[in-house]
Every structure is written in structure tokens, then in C-alpha cells.
Amino acid sequence: MQWTFNTLTEWDRACWDKLGPIYREAFPHGAKPEKVLRSMLDRRIASLHAGLLEGEPVAMAITGFNGGQGVKRFILDYMAVRQDLRGQGLGRLFFSQIRDFADQDPQAEAILIEAEAEDTEMNRERLRFWLHCGFIATPYVHQYIWVPEPYRALYLPLKDDFTLTDDGKTLFRDITSFHHQSFRGQ
Template sequence: MPLEFMTYGEWDDALWAAIEPLYREAFPHGAKPVNILHAMLDKKIAWLHAGYQNGKMAAMAVTGLSGSSAERILIIDYMAIDTQLHRQGLGKQFLEMIRDWAVQEHHVHAVLIEVEAGNTEDDVARVYFWEHCGFIATSYVHQYIWIPEPYRAMVLPLSQDFVITRDGQALFRHITNFHMKSFRKSGD
């Protein structure tokens, strides 16, 4: 069953009420507080994406942009599929919808995500999913001060001109800058 894809650039409490259970289930630790997500949309640095199946919330994502127009990158901050719908191809379908939206609306040259760099079964499964979707894992492992688990950048190049730095450190500058903008108070 195909997903109905919607992108939202403004905060809506009713929309969030539908998305939040999926968000909380997928990200019980390390999720941004709701007020930060709300502010990200208010500051116009992020979008909420929703995937509906039979009128019910099946998928969600939070994305933002980084880089100049010549090397624009879409950062997937969060993406989740309802666990009852896993292994049906919805994650890949939803990702393709996000990618297509980003290319059409923002002319992105790559899609970037950070994934846990640990060796747990869940960590390995996440990396496998992103690789299955065409993402390339970088070797650099980033350790945040405030989050215990290490992360690795994975990138999906969308143009021939996009240069992949295999170590991933340069890609993490995009991710870090996006996080800094996310937590920065308006007017700063």
C-alpha cells in the first residue's frame, strides 16, 4: 500500500499529536524536546514530513538544509516508521519521497544522516537499512559530549559533482551546524 506524503513547514499542534507517539517510540533517548522542534519550524530551518497509510500516521521525519546552494545538503535529523509496519518497504519508500521533495524544492546535491556507530544488533540493522537505500558510511566516528553513544555520518550523493569525504569529519560539520541552529534561541 503506497504512502501519502506530506511536508509541513509550520508547527501544528494537531499534527504533532499524531506524530509524537511515533517519534517517542522510535527515539526514547536523545530526541530533541518538543519546544526545540517547534522552534526549528518557527525559525524556518526544518520541516516535518509525514507518511500516511489508510489515513493513519505510518512514518515521520524531521529534516533541514545545510551548505551553500552550490553544495546544498538535506540533513535527516529524525526518521521513523511505525514498528508494526516494518519490513514492508515503507522506510525506503518514505526516504525516496523525502529525497524527491528535497531535490525538487531545494535542489539538494546529497542527503546526510548520522547513525549510531555502535555494534548492537539495532545499530547494525540501522546501518544496513541506510546502505540498502544507497547511503555510504564514512569512517569517522563522532563522539558528542552530551550523548553517550558514538555516531557516524552516512551520505547519499545525488549529483556527480558531490565530493564524498570518506572520513566523514567534514560532513559532521554540517550536522553540528544544523544542531547548533536548532538549539539557538531566536534573535541570537
């Protein structure tokens, strides 16, 4: 198996034409529109990651940093593996490379994600995946005003001294700030 991990910091139409179907398949509702994703890369607040198996795109992610000097949080906004290839370890492999990418920034304290908190089998499977990747789930459940489903923050410390001082509510400040940056100017 030949696996390749690529990170793009500028919008590449040809690459997106191959990754877009994976994104739309995994996130049919509530995903950021393509023009917002393109703007995020154009404004250099996000990166687009691609996982290729035998040269064919099979995984994608959108990530970005939030925070300033010494308090950077790495936001994993979206990550997906092509549906027909899930359950084969590609998601963990892909995420390990995303984690390594985040860890290259010496100021990055933690990786943050938000996961749907409704008690459904699909959401329980997603939560198990993230826990197997080393994330820690927080008890706080956040209800956004613009989407109907509630979300829970999860975090993966990148620094030994990173500690969470509350139930996860503060993590949503970083996540929400990143979302606001994403839509700025749209």
C-alpha cells in the first residue's frame, strides 16, 4: 500500500475537484460552502490536507490555528475518509499525519475538534474513533444558534503542561472564533 500525505496552503482547483466529493459525502448537511473553504486558504487561515492511496485521493481535512503568541490551538475543522474505505485504519493513519503537522508548530498547545453530541450510533462510532486517536472528551455540550444539533469539544494535548480548567466550555471559544474567522468577508 502506497500512502501519501499532502498539505496545501493555497487553493488548488484540480485537487479540490478530487477531494470535494469526499467532503460532500461525509458532510452532506451543515458543511462550509466551497467558497468559504477557498477563502480560508486564500487568507492563509487554513490548510487543506489530502490522503492518497496508490495516488488516488481517499481522505481530506481542513485545519487551522486559533490563538496568539504562546496559546495556539490547532482546530481540526473537518476530516473525512472515503466511505467505502472506512474501517481499514486509514483514518487513524491520516490523523496521525495531521497531528504531526500540528506538532511542527512549537507554540501549538492542543488539537481541538467538535463532534456531534446527539446519542446516535453514528455519533457514538465517531466518538470512539476520536477517543482511539487519543482525544479526551469534555462533558460540556454546546448548542450553536445556527445549527440544530449539539456538539461536544474534544482535545488532544500536544504539550505536557496543557490542562483544561473547565468542563470544555472554553474550548468552544477557540472553535467559535475559528468559525467566525472562516466566514469573515463572506
